[in-house]
Amino acid sequence: MPSIIVSKLNAVFTLFLSLLVEAMPFLLLGVMLSSLLLWLVDERKLLYYVPTNPFLGAIFGSLFGFMFPVCECGNVPVARRLLSQGVPASAAIGFLFAAPTINPIVIWSTWVAFRGQPEVVVLRILFSLIIAITLGLVFSAQKDLRPFLQKALARLIPQPDFTEKAVDEMPKSSLLRSGTYIMGQSASPVRLQSMPMWKAEGQGVQAVATMPQTSFSFSSIFIRPTRDRVGLMIESGVQEFRELGGMLVVGSAIAAIIQTVIPREIILSLGYGPISSIMAMLLLAGVVSICSTVDAFFALSFAATFTTGSLLAFLVFGPMIDIKTVGLMMSIFQTRAIIYLMILAAQLTFLLTLAVNLNLNY
Amino acid sequence: MNRVRPTLNRLSSRLQLWLQSPWVDAIAILAWGFLLLRYWLNGQLYVLIHPNYFPLAIGGGFLLLVFGGFRIWELSQNYQKPQAQIDQQSLQHISLFPKGWSTALLLISLLLGLFITPRNLGSYVALQRGIMDSLPATQIQPQQFRTASRPEERSLIEWIRLLNINPEPDTYRGQRVNVTGFVIYPPNLPQNFIFIARFVITCCAADAYPIALPVMLPDTNRGAYPQDSWLQVEGEMTTEVLNNQRRLTIKADKLTPIPEPRNPYEY
Numbered sequence: 001m002p003s004i005i006v007s008k009l010n011a012v013f014t015l016f017l018s019l020l021v022e023a024m025p026f027l028l029l030g031v032m033l034s035s036l037l038l039w040l041v042d043e044r045k046l047l048y049y050v051p052t053n054p055f056l057g058a059i060f061g062s063l064f065g066f067m068f069p070v071c072e073c074g075n076v077p078v079a080r081r082l083l084s085q086g087v088p089a090s091a092a093i094g095f096l097f098a099a100p101t102i103n104p105i106v107i108w109s110t111w112v113a114f115r116g117q118p119e120v121v122v123l124r125i126l127f128s129l130i131i132a133i134t135l136g137l138v139f140s141a142q143k144d145l146r147p148f149l150q151k152a153l154a155r156l157i158p159q160p161d162f163t164e165k166a167v168d169e170m171p172k173s174s175l176l177r178s179g180t181y182i183m184g185q186s187a188s189p190v191r192l193q194s195m196p197m198w199k200a201e202g203q204g205v206q207a208v209a210t211m212p213q214t215s216f217s218f219s220s221i222f223i224r225p226t227r228d229r230v231g232l233m234i235e236s237g238v239q240e241f242r243e244l245g246g247m248l249v250v251g252s253a254i255a256a257i258i259q260t261v262i263p264r265e266i267i268l269s270l271g272y273g274p275i276s277s278i279m280a281m282l283l284l285a286g287v288v289s290i291c292s293t294v295d296a297f298f299a300l301s302f303a304a305t306f307t308t309g310s311l312l313a314f315l316v317f318g319p320m321i322d323i324k325t326v327g328l329m330m331s332i333f334q335t336r337a338i339i340y341l342m343i344l345a346a347q348l349t350f351l352l353t354l355a356v357n358l359n360l361n362y
Numbered sequence: 363m364n365r366v367r368p369t370l371n372r373l374s375s376r377l378q379l380w381l382q383s384p385w386v387d388a389i390a391i392l393a394w395g396f397l398l399l400r401y402w403l404n405g406q407l408y409v410l411i412h413p414n415y416f417p418l419a420i421g422g423g424f425l426l427l428v429f430g431g432f433r434i435w436e437l438s439q440n441y442q443k444p445q446a447q448i449d450q451q452s453l454q455h456i457s458l459f460p461k462g463w464s465t466a467l468l469l470i471s472l473l474l475g476l477f478i479t480p481r482n483l484g485s486y487v488a489l490q491r492g493i494m495d496s497l498p499a500t501q502i503q504p505q506q507f508r509t510a511s512r513p514e515e516r517s518l519i520e521w522i523r524l525l526n527i528n529p530e531p532d533t534y535r536g537q538r539v540n541v542t543g544f545v546i547y548p549p550n551l552p553q554n555f556i557f558i559a560r561f562v563i564t565c566c567a568a569d570a571y572p573i574a575l576p577v578m579l580p581d582t583n584r585g586a587y588p589q590d591s592w593l594q595v596e597g598e599m600t601t602e603v604l605n606n607q608r609r610l611t612i613k614a615d616k617l618t619p620i621p622e623p624r625n626p627y628e629y
Binding site for chain 2: 018
């Protein structure tokens with residue numbers, strides 16, 4: 001019997017190391033690119049391009065990940081900043097849910113892992129986009145997002161724009177309202193507090209003096225790198241690499257142990273059912289907080305025994321919701337909102353990937 | 363007991379402080395780069411990942427060295443002024459682990475990697491994953507492939523590819539075989555049968571997928587060929603009914619023990 005234990009330990013160790021060695025370069029690239037861009041690109045200026053239409057906003061937000069290739073630990077702070085700067089909810093939520101998947105490094109590593117099944121790569125992108133845009137749209141239906149947000153963040157968010165309606169209803173009392181107004185922007189005065197901060201800043205510049213309005217050319221979204229900023233960049237890179245690396249170590253260990261220790265019959269009976277496999281992978285995605293840059297390799301180790309739909313479920317749902325991201329999202333949302341988001345994302349993932357499983361079977 | 367506890371507390375708080383030191387981070391990064399490069403130099407990278415991704419791992423190793431080296435240089439520059447001028451607020455990351463844990467995890471995995479040699483996956487994993495005589499889904503499905511025209515030059519995976527296209531075992535009856543692989547004792551077969559097996563990988567050992575062909579030994583005792591030992595099998599193809607299934611089987615006439623190859627996988 002000891003020989004079986006030795007072979008088991010050997011196998012766990014080899015799988016564990018192979019996952020680490022394969023994933024480490026991708027993690028490093030992801031971290032380098034994300035800290036580079038975080039310190040070179042001024043996202044506040046990017047915000048001028050955010051469309052106000054909820055649908056377009058959600059699409060824009062979802063594709064924002066190409067400018068900020070952050071995985072799910074980096075995107076939460078960015079999304080938080082976006083919301084606090086008054087970016088439409090659809091764009092911020094689209095970004096929050098799509099950015100960890102829709103970015104060049106993640107797409108590349110998924111391609112490396114699943115180059116034999118390109119449909120996995122394509123469907124991963126497609127499903128993540130569909131879910132992120134849907135969630136963005138759903139939340140944009142809520143005019144005032146503040147009850148869903150943590151109090152500290154809610155205070156930063158401007159009041160939603162109800163002024164037009166209010167002016168119609170009580171035309172006479174409009175002068176009695178308190179607040180700071182920007183004149184000359186439209187027929188009626190616009191209340192400063194009703195505007196998103198980023199718009200108000202621009203207005204402020206215009207209102208205060210005859211300063212020429214800054215024109216936002218594309219090149220101006222880049223910050224001039226200075227020596228200090230390089231130091232900061234390295235510091236943040238090290239911090240990110242350490243955190244994500246720790247998570248990667250835990251994730252690889254879990255994958256290696258599941259692969260070798262759980263009896264094959266159990267894995268097979270779970271993995272071959274079109275529904276049970278998806279449920280198992282959704283659960284696994286929720287528990288294993290492996291970084292989205294490298295989660296494709298984790299999924300790959302299940303490729304022989306699990307349905308394609310369930311692998312997709314892992315790849316789509318994992319970056320959106322897991323123990324780690326929920327922990328981080330607590331810094332943005334109230335628990336209630338996180339539960340809504342979790343349920344919505346899980347259901348959508350389930351339905352989409354089930355369709356894949358059923359389609360592939362027939 | 364009462365004396366031990368304060369000592370332990372002091373030790374653990376000292377360890378925590380030590381783990382939070384930026385120097386330890388920098389050294390962990392440097393050492394991970396060293397580990398990746400060491401795997402490359404001593405050939406163990408073959409056991410872990412597909413050769414296509416060697417450049418990534420090697421490049422990653424060099425980058426980590428540069429990254430860690432730069433960090434150490436930077437720390438030593440600022441050593442005189444310990445008041446880090448880094449504004450914590452501007453750092454973007456919120457972490458889930460308590461302080462120091464991530465570093466500890468990286469260091470533990472690093473030590474494991476430095477002191478334990480990764481071994482080939484063997485018969486245990488092969489049986490656990492299920493031996494197939496077909497190709498896995500993760501393997502690129504060949505649109506066309508050229509196989510050695512002389513049957514005795516085909517490798518194990520080439521035989522499996524042929525079987526994938528034409529599964530009828532009688533097609534290959536009488537053809538000469540000369541393949542290498544490791545030994546597995548099939549659980550439900552008589553004593554004079556072994557499997558000659560290889561792992562196929564697409565990306566890394568995590569997706570290693572066992573392929574195997576049954577071998578009928580010239581004598582009835584397989585004890586001479588222990589599990590996981592490597593063999594060169596020469597013989598002739600035949601069809602046998604094994605567990606009520608007609609299967610392509612190698613009727614061996616010569617079995618030579620060989621050392622474990624540097625690169626154990628097929629692609």
